[in-house]
Amino acid sequence: MDRIPILRMGNFLLVTIQIDLYDRLAINLETDLVNMVNKTQAKGVLIDISALSIVDSFMGRILGNIGDMARIMDAETVVVGMQPAVAITLVELGLELKGVHTALNVVKGMELLRLKIKDLDTGEEEDEEEEEIATNEDSTD
Amino acid sequence: MRIVLIEDAMLIEKEQDVVPFRNRVKEYAVKIGMSVVNQTKLITAASELVRNMLKYAGGGKTKMEVISEGRNSGIRLVFEDNGPGIKDIAQAMKEGFSTGQSLGVGLPGAKRLVNEFEIKSSPGEGTVVSIIKWKNG
Structure with a gap:
């Protein structure tokens, strides 16, 4: 079955959506x-x-749901890299993408996540090393 | 006068048909030189309508046309299904109304994204929605 790979980077999970999702794929991503x-x-x-x-x-x-569900599980969600035309269309369509943070690109998104998490618990030591582990075994396109 | 330059059709039977349909619409939009923003609006509207068709009628027929009127050219899309139809169109066009579990932005949202929007439906007769997005507009 098709799946979107989820990468683990230290405290964060990283997902890059590289194809236009059909419904089942999007719902799978949500639960995964x-x-x-x-x-x-x-x-x-x-x-x-x-x-x-x-x-x-x-x-x-789906993006809003992921944000809400992750929040309940004590994680923050940031959506990055939205194309300008997509943003224009989203607003005109009447969607506000509540429940998720947004950032212009991956670097800014990571910064935002670090900031959000630091706000929550300041005592914890910072884990700067970024290890990339493909945790999803059957992650094929 | 409105002239139809290209005519194409596609059957929508399952959710996997949505992405190829969107790609086909995009091809025509690119062909007439539509801007990226207008392309995105058209394809998003098309996606909403095709999804509605799948959800409420289990699929249907779509028609794609490249049309021209005077100096303007555009894309006309028609979505036709044999589903249960809509009892109260005015209500269905209202923001936030949905008989399903969706957000209820589909129909009114799609209408805002295109230049012309027409809907015909009655209970038991199915639904026909046609939209036009002009290249410059």
Whole structure:
């Protein structure tokens, strides 16, 4: 079955959506991500949508859901890399992407996540090393 | 006068048809030189309508046309299904109304994204939605 790979980077989970998702794939991503947050005790989720040419109400709802679910699981979500045309269309469509933070690119998104997490618990030591582990075994396109 | 330059059709039967359909619409939009913003608006509107068709009628027929009127050219899309139809169109066009579990932005949102929007439906008769997005507009 098709799956979107989820990468683990220290305290964060990283997802790059590189194809236009059909519904089943998007719903799978939603459940996979929530499961991964639970399994890895991740504090942040970063979703890169720079390759998405459109975000319709369904996709918008999925992104919002991921944000809400992750928050309940004590993780913050940031959506990065939205194309300008997509942002214009989203607002005109009437979607506000509530529940998720947004940032211009991956670097800014990571900064935002670090900031958010530092706000929450300042006592913890900072883990600067970034290890990339493909935690999803059957992550094929 | 409105002239149809290219005509194309596609059947939508399952959710996997949505992405190829969007790509086909995009091809035509690129062909007439539509701006990226207008392309995105058109494809997003098309995506909403095709999704509605799948959700409420289990699929249907789509028609794509490249049209021209005077100096302007555009894309016309028609979505036709044999589903249960809509009892109260005015209500269905209202923001935040949905008989399903969605956000209820589909129809009114799609209308805002295009230049012309027409909907015909009655219970038991299915639904026909047609939209036009002009290249400059």
